[in-house]
Amino acid sequence: MEKQVLKIVKVGGKLIEKEEDMKAFLSDFSALKGPKILIHGGGKMATEMSEKLGYKTNMVDGRRITDANAMQVITMVYAGLINKQIVAKLQSLGSNSVGLCGADGNAIISKKREVKEIDYGFVGDIENINTSFINSFLKQGIAPIFSAVSSSLDGQLFNTNADSIAAELAIAFSEMYNTELLFCFEKPGVLKDSADDASVIQVLSKQNYEELLEEKIVSEGMLPKLLNCFYALENKVSNVLLGGKDLLQNDTLHTKITK
Amino acid sequence: MEKQVLKIVKVGGKLIEKEEDMKAFLSDFSALKGPKILIHGGGKMATEMSEKLGYKTNMVDGRRITDANAMQVITMVYAGLINKQIVAKLQSLGSNSVGLCGADGNAIISKKREVKEIDYGFVGDIENINTSFINSFLKQGIAPIFSAVSSSLDGQLFNTNADSIAAELAIAFSEMYNTELLFCFEKPGVLKDSADDASVIQVLSKQNYEELLEEKIVSEGMLPKLLNCFYALENKVSNVLLGGKDLLQNDTLHTKITK
Numbered sequence: 083m084e085k086q087v088l089k090i091v092k093v094g095g096k097l098i099e100k101e102e103d104m105k106a107f108l109s110d111f112s113a114l115k116g117p118k119i120l121i122h123g124g125g126k127m128a129t130e131m132s133e134k135l136g137y138k139t140n141m142v143d144g145r146r147i148t149d150a151n152a153m154q155v156i157t158m159v160y161a162g163l164i165n166k167q168i169v170a171k172l173q174s175l176g177s178n179s180v181g182l183c184g185a186d187g188n189a190i191i192s193k194k195r196e197v198k199e200i201d202y203g204f205v206g207d208i209e210n211i212n213t214s215f216i217n218s219f220l221k222q223g224i225a226p227i228f229s230a231v232s233s234s235l236d237g238q239l240f241n242t243n244a245d246s247i248a249a250e251l252a253i254a255f256s257e258m259y260n261t262e263l264l265f266c267f268e269k270p271g272v273l274k275d276s277a278d279d280a281s282v283i284q285v286l287s288k289q290n291y292e293e294l295l296e297e298k299i300v301s302e303g304m305l306p307k308l309l310n311c312f313y314a315l316e317n318k319v320s321n322v323l324l325g326g327k328d329l330l331q332n333d334t335l336h337t338k339i340t341k
Numbered sequence: 342m343e344k345q346v347l348k349i350v351k352v353g354g355k356l357i358e359k360e361e362d363m364k365a366f367l368s369d370f371s372a373l374k375g376p377k378i379l380i381h382g383g384g385k386m387a388t389e390m391s392e393k394l395g396y397k398t399n400m401v402d403g404r405r406i407t408d409a410n411a412m413q414v415i416t417m418v419y420a421g422l423i424n425k426q427i428v429a430k431l432q433s434l435g436s437n438s439v440g441l442c443g444a445d446g447n448a449i450i451s452k453k454r455e456v457k458e459i460d461y462g463f464v465g466d467i468e469n470i471n472t473s474f475i476n477s478f479l480k481q482g483i484a485p486i487f488s489a490v491s492s493s494l495d496g497q498l499f500n501t502n503a504d505s506i507a508a509e510l511a512i513a514f515s516e517m518y519n520t521e522l523l524f525c526f527e528k529p530g531v532l533k534d535s536a537d538d539a540s541v542i543q544v545l546s547k548q549n550y551e552e553l554l555e556e557k558i559v560s561e562g563m564l565p566k567l568l569n570c571f572y573a574l575e576n577k578v579s580n581v582l583l584g585g586k587d588l589l590q591n592d593t594l595h596t597k598i599t600k
Protein backbone atom coordinates (compact mmCIF):
# COMPACT_ATOMS: atom_id res chain seq x y z
CA MET A 83 0.00 0.00 0.00
CA GLU A 84 1.24 3.46 -0.88
CA LYS A 85 2.32 5.35 2.22
CA GLN A 86 0.53 8.62 3.09
CA VAL A 87 2.41 11.87 2.49
CA LEU A 88 3.50 13.77 5.62
CA LYS A 89 4.50 17.39 5.04
CA ILE A 90 7.10 18.77 7.45
CA VAL A 91 7.35 22.53 7.11
CA LYS A 92 10.00 24.73 8.66
CA VAL A 93 9.31 28.47 8.78
CA GLY A 94 12.04 30.85 9.79
CA GLY A 95 14.32 33.64 8.84
CA LYS A 96 12.91 37.12 8.41
CA LEU A 97 9.58 35.64 7.25
CA ILE A 98 8.55 34.91 10.84
CA GLU A 99 9.04 38.55 11.88
CA LYS A 100 6.72 40.03 9.25
CA GLU A 101 3.17 39.90 10.55
CA GLU A 102 1.44 40.10 7.16
CA ASP A 103 3.72 37.48 5.59
CA MET A 104 3.22 35.14 8.55
CA LYS A 105 -0.56 35.57 8.25
CA ALA A 106 -0.44 34.60 4.59
CA PHE A 107 1.93 31.72 5.32
CA LEU A 108 -0.24 30.33 8.14
CA SER A 109 -3.29 30.60 5.93
CA ASP A 110 -1.49 28.45 3.33
CA PHE A 111 -0.35 26.01 6.04
CA SER A 112 -3.90 25.67 7.35
CA ALA A 113 -5.08 24.88 3.81
CA LEU A 114 -2.62 21.96 3.39
CA LYS A 115 -4.46 18.66 3.21
CA GLY A 116 -3.33 15.58 5.14
CA PRO A 117 -0.90 15.13 8.02
CA LYS A 118 1.52 18.00 8.61
CA ILE A 119 4.01 19.32 11.14
CA LEU A 120 5.31 22.89 11.49
CA ILE A 121 8.66 23.87 13.02
CA HIS A 122 9.44 27.52 13.70
CA GLY A 123 12.43 29.55 14.73
CA GLY A 124 12.29 33.13 15.91
CA GLY A 125 15.90 34.24 16.31
CA LYS A 126 15.52 37.98 15.96
CA MET A 127 12.63 38.27 18.42
CA ALA A 128 14.72 36.45 21.04
CA THR A 129 17.64 38.81 20.38
CA GLU A 130 15.35 41.84 20.77
CA MET A 131 13.89 40.46 24.00
CA SER A 132 17.39 39.78 25.36
CA GLU A 133 18.38 43.36 24.59
CA LYS A 134 15.26 44.72 26.29
CA LEU A 135 16.09 42.65 29.35
CA GLY A 136 19.67 43.94 29.33
CA TYR A 137 21.15 40.48 28.78
CA LYS A 138 24.47 40.49 26.99
CA THR A 139 24.87 38.30 23.94
CA ASN A 140 27.63 35.88 24.82
CA MET A 141 30.00 35.22 21.91
CA VAL A 142 33.03 32.91 21.81
CA ASP A 143 35.23 32.93 18.70
CA GLY A 144 32.45 34.67 16.79
CA ARG A 145 29.88 32.03 17.77
CA ARG A 146 26.78 32.79 19.78
CA ILE A 147 26.62 30.94 23.10
CA THR A 148 23.34 30.00 24.79
CA ASP A 149 23.95 30.90 28.43
CA ALA A 150 21.31 30.55 31.17
CA ASN A 151 19.78 33.97 30.42
CA ALA A 152 19.64 33.26 26.69
CA MET A 153 17.99 29.88 27.33
CA GLN A 154 15.39 31.59 29.53
CA VAL A 155 14.60 34.06 26.75
CA ILE A 156 14.46 31.30 24.12
CA THR A 157 12.04 29.27 26.24
CA MET A 158 9.85 32.36 26.73
CA VAL A 159 9.92 33.63 23.16
CA TYR A 160 10.05 30.40 21.11
CA ALA A 161 8.11 27.91 23.26
CA GLY A 162 5.79 30.56 24.71
CA LEU A 163 5.08 33.67 22.70
CA ILE A 164 5.66 32.66 19.07
CA ASN A 165 4.49 29.06 19.47
CA LYS A 166 1.19 29.87 21.17
CA GLN A 167 0.44 32.79 18.86
CA ILE A 168 0.89 30.48 15.86
CA VAL A 169 -1.38 27.85 17.41
CA ALA A 170 -4.09 30.38 18.29
CA LYS A 171 -3.94 31.82 14.75
CA LEU A 172 -4.17 28.34 13.15
CA GLN A 173 -7.15 27.48 15.36
CA SER A 174 -8.89 30.66 14.21
CA LEU A 175 -8.32 29.45 10.63
CA GLY A 176 -10.04 26.17 11.49
CA SER A 177 -6.79 24.20 11.52
CA ASN A 178 -6.50 22.11 14.67
CA SER A 179 -2.99 22.25 16.10
CA VAL A 180 -0.99 21.75 19.28
CA GLY A 181 2.11 23.70 20.31
CA LEU A 182 4.98 21.56 21.57
CA CYS A 183 8.60 21.68 22.57
CA GLY A 184 10.87 18.67 22.82
CA ALA A 185 10.08 18.09 26.51
CA ASP A 186 6.38 17.56 25.83
CA GLY A 187 5.76 13.82 25.73
CA ASN A 188 9.55 13.44 25.39
CA ALA A 189 8.95 14.38 21.75
CA ILE A 190 12.50 15.51 20.92
CA ILE A 191 15.28 14.32 23.22
CA SER A 192 18.69 15.89 22.91
CA LYS A 193 21.95 16.04 24.77
CA LYS A 194 24.24 18.97 25.39
CA ARG A 195 26.55 19.60 22.46
CA GLU A 196 29.95 18.15 23.27
CA VAL A 197 32.52 20.71 24.38
CA LYS A 198 35.48 20.69 21.99
CA GLU A 199 37.06 24.07 21.22
CA ILE A 200 33.88 25.88 22.19
CA ASP A 201 31.29 25.33 24.95
CA TYR A 202 28.04 26.35 23.28
CA GLY A 203 26.19 26.34 26.61
CA PHE A 204 22.57 25.20 26.50
CA VAL A 205 22.66 23.90 22.95
CA GLY A 206 21.38 20.37 22.42
CA ASP A 207 21.92 17.93 19.57
CA ILE A 208 19.02 15.62 18.81
CA GLU A 209 19.27 12.03 20.03
CA ASN A 210 15.75 10.70 19.67
CA ILE A 211 12.36 11.57 18.17
CA ASN A 212 9.26 10.07 19.82
CA THR A 213 7.32 9.32 16.62
CA SER A 214 4.59 7.41 18.44
CA PHE A 215 3.69 10.42 20.64
CA ILE A 216 3.82 12.84 17.70
CA ASN A 217 1.85 10.46 15.48
CA SER A 218 -0.96 10.35 18.07
CA PHE A 219 -1.73 13.95 17.02
CA LEU A 220 -1.42 13.29 13.29
CA LYS A 221 -3.92 10.43 13.63
CA GLN A 222 -6.37 12.84 15.29
CA GLY A 223 -5.95 15.36 12.44
CA ILE A 224 -4.03 17.73 14.72
CA ALA A 225 -0.88 19.45 13.43
CA PRO A 226 2.02 19.52 15.92
CA ILE A 227 3.72 22.95 15.97
CA PHE A 228 7.27 22.68 17.29
CA SER A 229 9.41 25.46 18.69
CA ALA A 230 13.18 25.02 18.43
CA VAL A 231 13.52 23.85 22.03
CA SER A 232 14.41 20.27 22.91
CA SER A 233 15.08 18.57 26.24
CA SER A 234 17.47 16.09 27.76
CA LEU A 235 16.16 13.09 29.70
CA ASP A 236 17.38 14.69 32.92
CA GLY A 237 15.13 17.70 32.46
CA GLN A 238 17.35 20.36 30.89
CA LEU A 239 15.80 22.42 28.09
CA PHE A 240 18.12 23.05 25.14
CA ASN A 241 18.23 25.49 22.26
CA THR A 242 18.21 23.35 19.13
CA ASN A 243 18.54 24.36 15.50
CA ALA A 244 15.08 24.44 13.92
CA ASP A 245 16.38 23.22 10.53
CA SER A 246 17.92 20.19 12.26
CA ILE A 247 14.66 19.47 14.09
CA ALA A 248 12.79 19.60 10.77
CA ALA A 249 15.28 17.27 9.07
CA GLU A 250 15.34 14.79 11.98
CA LEU A 251 11.53 14.74 12.15
CA ALA A 252 11.34 14.06 8.40
CA ILE A 253 13.88 11.25 8.68
CA ALA A 254 12.26 9.71 11.77
CA PHE A 255 8.84 9.63 10.07
CA SER A 256 10.10 8.28 6.73
CA GLU A 257 9.32 4.70 7.80
CA MET A 258 5.67 5.52 8.48
CA TYR A 259 5.06 8.14 5.80
CA ASN A 260 6.39 9.50 2.53
CA THR A 261 7.95 12.58 4.09
CA GLU A 262 8.30 15.91 2.33
CA LEU A 263 10.52 18.55 3.89
CA LEU A 264 9.78 22.19 3.06
CA PHE A 265 11.93 25.10 4.21
CA CYS A 266 10.14 28.46 3.99
CA PHE A 267 12.07 31.68 4.53
CA GLU A 268 12.28 35.23 3.23
CA LYS A 269 13.77 34.30 -0.16
CA PRO A 270 12.02 32.38 -2.98
CA GLY A 271 14.72 29.67 -2.89
CA VAL A 272 18.48 29.30 -3.16
CA LEU A 273 19.67 32.29 -5.18
CA LYS A 274 22.57 32.52 -7.62
CA ASP A 275 22.66 36.23 -6.97
CA SER A 276 21.53 37.13 -3.45
CA ALA A 277 20.40 40.55 -4.67
CA ASP A 278 18.15 39.08 -7.38
CA ASP A 279 15.07 37.13 -6.24
CA ALA A 280 14.56 35.95 -9.82
CA SER A 281 17.88 34.06 -9.77
CA VAL A 282 16.43 31.00 -8.01
CA ILE A 283 18.32 27.77 -8.63
CA GLN A 284 15.40 25.51 -9.44
CA VAL A 285 17.16 22.17 -9.07
CA LEU A 286 20.16 21.76 -6.81
CA SER A 287 22.12 18.50 -6.59
CA LYS A 288 24.98 17.65 -4.26
CA GLN A 289 27.35 18.20 -7.19
CA ASN A 290 25.85 21.62 -7.94
CA TYR A 291 26.19 22.45 -4.27
CA GLU A 292 29.90 21.64 -4.28
CA GLU A 293 30.38 23.77 -7.36
CA LEU A 294 28.53 26.66 -5.70
CA LEU A 295 30.70 26.22 -2.64
CA GLU A 296 33.87 26.53 -4.71
CA GLU A 297 32.54 29.57 -6.51
CA LYS A 298 31.43 31.02 -3.13
CA ILE A 299 28.04 31.75 -4.61
CA VAL A 300 25.87 30.49 -1.76
CA SER A 301 25.58 32.70 1.32
CA GLU A 302 27.08 31.44 4.55
CA GLY A 303 23.73 31.15 6.34
CA MET A 304 22.51 28.85 3.58
CA LEU A 305 25.28 26.27 3.94
CA PRO A 306 24.11 24.41 7.08
CA LYS A 307 20.53 24.55 5.75
CA LEU A 308 21.63 22.83 2.53
CA LEU A 309 23.62 20.25 4.47
CA ASN A 310 20.43 19.45 6.40
CA CYS A 311 18.64 19.06 3.06
CA PHE A 312 21.13 16.56 1.65
CA TYR A 313 21.27 14.73 4.97
CA ALA A 314 17.48 14.31 4.84
CA LEU A 315 17.48 13.15 1.19
CA GLU A 316 20.19 10.59 1.95
CA ASN A 317 18.04 9.25 4.78
CA LYS A 318 14.82 8.31 2.99
CA VAL A 319 13.05 11.68 2.92
CA SER A 320 11.17 11.75 -0.42
CA ASN A 321 11.20 15.39 -1.33
CA VAL A 322 13.08 18.47 -0.10
CA LEU A 323 12.14 21.99 -1.21
CA LEU A 324 13.26 25.49 -0.25
CA GLY A 325 11.22 28.58 -0.96
CA GLY A 326 9.48 31.73 0.16
CA LYS A 327 6.26 32.45 1.98
CA ASP A 328 4.28 31.10 -1.00
CA LEU A 329 6.07 27.74 -1.12
CA LEU A 330 3.02 25.91 0.22
CA GLN A 331 0.99 27.08 -2.76
CA ASN A 332 1.32 25.10 -5.97
CA ASP A 333 3.58 26.14 -8.83
CA THR A 334 5.53 28.84 -7.08
CA LEU A 335 9.19 29.33 -7.93
CA HIS A 336 11.40 27.33 -5.52
CA THR A 337 14.53 25.21 -5.20
CA LYS A 338 14.20 21.44 -5.34
CA ILE A 339 17.08 19.52 -3.77
CA THR A 340 18.21 16.32 -5.51
CA LYS A 341 20.87 13.77 -4.62
CA MET B 342 -18.92 0.36 37.19
CA GLU B 343 -17.09 2.69 39.57
CA LYS B 344 -15.62 5.64 37.73
CA GLN B 345 -11.84 6.14 37.84
CA VAL B 346 -10.50 8.98 40.01
CA LEU B 347 -9.02 11.97 38.13
CA LYS B 348 -6.88 14.29 40.25
CA ILE B 349 -6.83 17.92 39.14
CA VAL B 350 -4.11 19.82 40.94
CA LYS B 351 -3.61 23.58 40.94
CA VAL B 352 -0.26 24.89 42.12
CA GLY B 353 0.21 28.58 42.67
CA GLY B 354 0.87 31.37 45.08
CA LYS B 355 4.33 31.79 46.51
CA LEU B 356 4.90 28.03 46.31
CA ILE B 357 5.65 28.23 42.60
CA GLU B 358 8.41 30.79 43.15
CA LYS B 359 10.43 28.69 45.60
CA GLU B 360 12.65 26.33 43.66
CA GLU B 361 13.15 23.79 46.44
CA ASP B 362 9.44 23.68 47.32
CA MET B 363 8.50 23.28 43.66
CA LYS B 364 10.98 20.41 43.32
CA ALA B 365 9.41 18.62 46.28
CA PHE B 366 5.91 19.36 45.00
CA LEU B 367 6.67 18.06 41.48
CA SER B 368 8.22 14.95 42.95
CA ASP B 369 4.95 14.32 44.83
CA PHE B 370 2.92 15.08 41.70
CA SER B 371 4.99 12.63 39.67
CA ALA B 372 4.35 9.95 42.31
CA LEU B 373 0.54 10.30 42.07
CA LYS B 374 -1.02 7.19 40.58
CA GLY B 375 -3.72 7.32 37.90
CA PRO B 376 -4.89 10.10 35.60
CA LYS B 377 -3.94 13.62 36.68
CA ILE B 378 -3.84 17.19 35.41
CA LEU B 379 -1.74 20.08 36.71
CA ILE B 380 -2.63 23.78 36.40
CA HIS B 381 -0.10 26.42 37.35
CA GLY B 382 -0.06 30.16 37.79
CA GLY B 383 3.08 32.26 38.09
CA GLY B 384 1.91 35.76 38.91
CA LYS B 385 4.99 37.17 40.57
CA MET B 386 7.42 36.00 37.90
CA ALA B 387 5.29 37.75 35.26
CA THR B 388 5.30 40.94 37.33
CA GLU B 389 9.09 40.77 37.70
CA MET B 390 9.53 40.19 33.96
CA SER B 391 7.22 43.13 33.17
CA GLU B 392 9.29 45.35 35.44
CA LYS B 393 12.54 44.23 33.82
CA LEU B 394 11.04 45.06 30.42
CA GLY B 395 9.94 48.48 31.67
CA TYR B 396 6.25 47.73 31.12
CA LYS B 397 3.94 49.67 33.41
CA THR B 398 1.37 47.75 35.41
CA ASN B 399 -1.96 49.06 34.25
CA MET B 400 -4.46 49.49 37.10
CA VAL B 401 -8.07 50.70 36.93
CA ASP B 402 -9.97 51.22 40.19
CA GLY B 403 -7.35 49.18 42.01
CA ARG B 404 -7.71 46.24 39.59
CA ARG B 405 -4.90 44.96 37.44
CA ILE B 406 -5.60 45.20 33.71
CA THR B 407 -4.07 42.82 31.17
CA ASP B 408 -2.97 45.13 28.36
CA ALA B 409 -1.14 43.94 25.21
CA ASN B 410 2.28 44.11 26.88
CA ALA B 411 1.06 42.23 29.94
CA MET B 412 -0.50 39.54 27.72
CA GLN B 413 2.81 39.17 25.88
CA VAL B 414 4.66 38.67 29.17
CA ILE B 415 2.04 36.22 30.45
CA THR B 416 2.30 34.16 27.27
CA MET B 417 6.09 34.12 27.56
CA VAL B 418 6.33 33.42 31.29
CA TYR B 419 3.30 31.17 31.92
CA ALA B 420 2.92 29.25 28.64
CA GLY B 421 6.65 29.28 27.87
CA LEU B 422 9.11 29.46 30.73
CA ILE B 423 7.24 28.03 33.73
CA ASN B 424 5.19 25.52 31.74
CA LYS B 425 8.10 23.97 29.86
CA GLN B 426 10.37 23.92 32.91
CA ILE B 427 7.68 22.00 34.82
CA VAL B 428 7.25 19.53 31.94
CA ALA B 429 11.01 18.97 31.58
CA LYS B 430 11.33 18.43 35.35
CA LEU B 431 8.43 15.95 35.41
CA GLN B 432 9.93 14.04 32.47
CA SER B 433 13.21 13.77 34.38
CA LEU B 434 11.21 12.26 37.27
CA GLY B 435 9.82 9.64 34.89
CA SER B 436 6.37 11.24 34.75
CA ASN B 437 5.21 11.68 31.16
CA SER B 438 3.56 15.04 30.65
CA VAL B 439 2.62 17.58 27.99
CA GLY B 440 2.53 21.36 28.44
CA LEU B 441 -0.56 23.06 27.07
CA CYS B 442 -2.39 26.35 26.95
CA GLY B 443 -6.03 26.76 26.03
CA ALA B 444 -5.27 27.28 22.33
CA ASP B 445 -3.65 23.84 21.98
CA GLY B 446 -6.25 21.51 20.51
CA ASN B 447 -8.83 24.16 21.44
CA ALA B 448 -8.48 22.75 24.95
CA ILE B 449 -9.84 25.77 26.85
CA ILE B 450 -11.92 28.24 24.90
CA SER B 451 -12.77 31.57 26.46
CA LYS B 452 -14.18 34.92 25.52
CA LYS B 453 -13.11 38.38 26.54
CA ARG B 454 -14.55 39.38 29.89
CA GLU B 455 -17.51 41.65 29.31
CA VAL B 456 -16.79 45.33 29.82
CA LYS B 457 -19.05 46.74 32.54
CA GLU B 458 -17.46 49.31 34.85
CA ILE B 459 -13.98 48.06 34.04
CA ASP B 460 -12.34 46.84 30.85
CA TYR B 461 -9.97 44.14 32.06
CA GLY B 462 -8.24 43.96 28.69
CA PHE B 463 -7.02 40.53 27.60
CA VAL B 464 -8.81 38.59 30.32
CA GLY B 465 -10.93 35.67 29.19
CA ASP B 466 -13.74 33.82 30.92
CA ILE B 467 -14.00 30.12 30.13
CA GLU B 468 -16.71 29.04 27.69
CA ASN B 469 -15.76 25.49 26.79
CA ILE B 470 -13.41 22.68 27.80
CA ASN B 471 -12.43 20.15 25.09
CA THR B 472 -12.54 17.04 27.30
CA SER B 473 -12.06 14.66 24.38
CA PHE B 474 -8.73 16.26 23.37
CA ILE B 475 -7.49 16.42 26.97
CA ASN B 476 -8.65 12.85 27.65
CA SER B 477 -6.57 11.60 24.71
CA PHE B 478 -3.51 12.34 26.88
CA LEU B 479 -4.96 10.82 30.05
CA LYS B 480 -5.68 7.60 28.14
CA GLN B 481 -2.02 7.49 27.07
CA GLY B 482 -0.87 7.96 30.69
CA ILE B 483 0.33 11.48 29.94
CA ALA B 484 -0.42 14.31 32.39
CA PRO B 485 -1.57 17.57 30.77
CA ILE B 486 0.14 20.59 32.38
CA PHE B 487 -1.88 23.76 31.82
CA SER B 488 -0.69 27.32 32.06
CA ALA B 489 -3.28 29.97 32.90
CA VAL B 490 -3.67 31.05 29.27
CA SER B 491 -6.83 30.35 27.28
CA SER B 492 -7.87 31.33 23.78
CA SER B 493 -10.90 32.59 21.92
CA LEU B 494 -12.11 30.85 18.77
CA ASP B 495 -10.94 33.83 16.72
CA GLY B 496 -7.34 33.33 17.85
CA GLN B 497 -6.87 35.76 20.73
CA LEU B 498 -4.90 34.48 23.73
CA PHE B 499 -6.37 35.48 27.09
CA ASN B 500 -5.10 35.65 30.65
CA THR B 501 -7.40 33.37 32.64
CA ASN B 502 -7.54 32.72 36.36
CA ALA B 503 -5.76 29.43 37.11
CA ASP B 504 -8.16 28.54 39.96
CA SER B 505 -11.09 28.95 37.55
CA ILE B 506 -9.37 26.74 34.96
CA ALA B 507 -8.86 24.07 37.62
CA ALA B 508 -12.49 24.23 38.77
CA GLU B 509 -13.87 24.19 35.20
CA LEU B 510 -11.65 21.25 34.25
CA ALA B 511 -12.82 19.32 37.33
CA ILE B 512 -16.46 20.06 36.52
CA ALA B 513 -16.09 19.22 32.82
CA PHE B 514 -14.50 15.84 33.63
CA SER B 515 -16.97 14.90 36.37
CA GLU B 516 -19.12 12.96 33.89
CA MET B 517 -16.19 10.74 32.83
CA TYR B 518 -14.31 10.52 36.13
CA ASN B 519 -14.69 10.97 39.87
CA THR B 520 -12.88 14.29 39.96
CA GLU B 521 -10.83 15.51 42.89
CA LEU B 522 -9.74 19.14 42.96
CA LEU B 523 -6.61 20.00 44.95
CA PHE B 524 -5.36 23.55 45.48
CA CYS B 525 -1.72 23.70 46.59
CA PHE B 526 -0.22 26.98 47.75
CA GLU B 527 2.19 28.39 50.32
CA LYS B 528 -0.11 27.80 53.33
CA PRO B 529 -1.15 24.41 54.75
CA GLY B 530 -4.85 25.22 54.19
CA VAL B 531 -7.41 27.90 55.04
CA LEU B 532 -6.18 29.51 58.24
CA LYS B 533 -8.21 30.99 61.12
CA ASP B 534 -5.20 33.12 61.97
CA SER B 535 -3.12 34.01 58.91
CA ALA B 536 0.00 34.33 61.11
CA ASP B 537 -0.41 30.81 62.52
CA ASP B 538 0.11 27.89 60.15
CA ALA B 539 -1.26 25.53 62.82
CA SER B 540 -4.68 27.23 62.70
CA VAL B 541 -5.86 25.27 59.65
CA ILE B 542 -9.63 24.95 59.35
CA GLN B 543 -9.83 21.23 58.62
CA VAL B 544 -13.41 21.12 57.35
CA LEU B 545 -15.03 24.15 55.78
CA SER B 546 -18.70 24.18 54.73
CA LYS B 547 -20.58 26.91 52.88
CA GLN B 548 -22.14 27.92 56.18
CA ASN B 549 -18.71 28.14 57.89
CA TYR B 550 -17.54 30.21 54.96
CA GLU B 551 -20.34 32.71 55.41
CA GLU B 552 -19.57 32.99 59.11
CA LEU B 553 -15.89 33.57 58.34
CA LEU B 554 -16.90 36.22 55.83
CA GLU B 555 -18.93 38.06 58.44
CA GLU B 556 -16.14 37.81 60.98
CA LYS B 557 -13.68 38.94 58.28
CA ILE B 558 -11.40 36.06 59.22
CA VAL B 559 -10.54 34.83 55.72
CA SER B 560 -8.01 36.87 53.75
CA GLU B 561 -9.23 38.67 50.64
CA GLY B 562 -7.13 36.58 48.25
CA MET B 563 -8.76 33.44 49.61
CA LEU B 564 -12.35 34.48 48.85
CA PRO B 565 -12.46 33.87 45.08
CA LYS B 566 -10.53 30.61 45.61
CA LEU B 567 -13.17 29.40 48.07
CA LEU B 568 -15.98 30.45 45.75
CA ASN B 569 -14.35 28.30 43.04
CA CYS B 570 -14.26 25.42 45.53
CA PHE B 571 -17.98 25.62 46.36
CA TYR B 572 -18.82 26.12 42.69
CA ALA B 573 -16.95 22.88 41.88
CA LEU B 574 -18.60 20.91 44.72
CA GLU B 575 -22.04 22.09 43.60
CA ASN B 576 -21.26 20.83 40.10
CA LYS B 577 -20.47 17.17 40.71
CA VAL B 578 -16.81 17.40 41.70
CA SER B 579 -16.33 14.67 44.35
CA ASN B 580 -13.68 16.11 46.59
CA VAL B 581 -12.11 19.56 47.04
CA LEU B 582 -9.03 20.11 49.21
CA LEU B 583 -6.74 23.07 49.90
CA GLY B 584 -3.26 22.71 51.33
CA GLY B 585 0.46 23.30 51.17
CA LYS B 586 3.28 21.83 49.15
CA ASP B 587 2.78 18.47 50.93
CA LEU B 588 -0.94 18.20 50.10
CA LEU B 589 -0.31 15.42 47.57
CA GLN B 590 1.20 13.26 50.29
CA ASN B 591 -1.20 11.32 52.51
CA ASP B 592 -2.29 12.50 55.93
CA THR B 593 -0.96 16.04 55.78
CA LEU B 594 -2.90 18.81 57.47
CA HIS B 595 -5.27 20.49 54.99
CA THR B 596 -8.70 22.02 54.51
CA LYS B 597 -11.49 19.88 53.11
CA ILE B 598 -14.37 21.80 51.55
CA THR B 599 -17.88 20.46 52.11
CA LYS B 600 -21.26 21.67 50.87
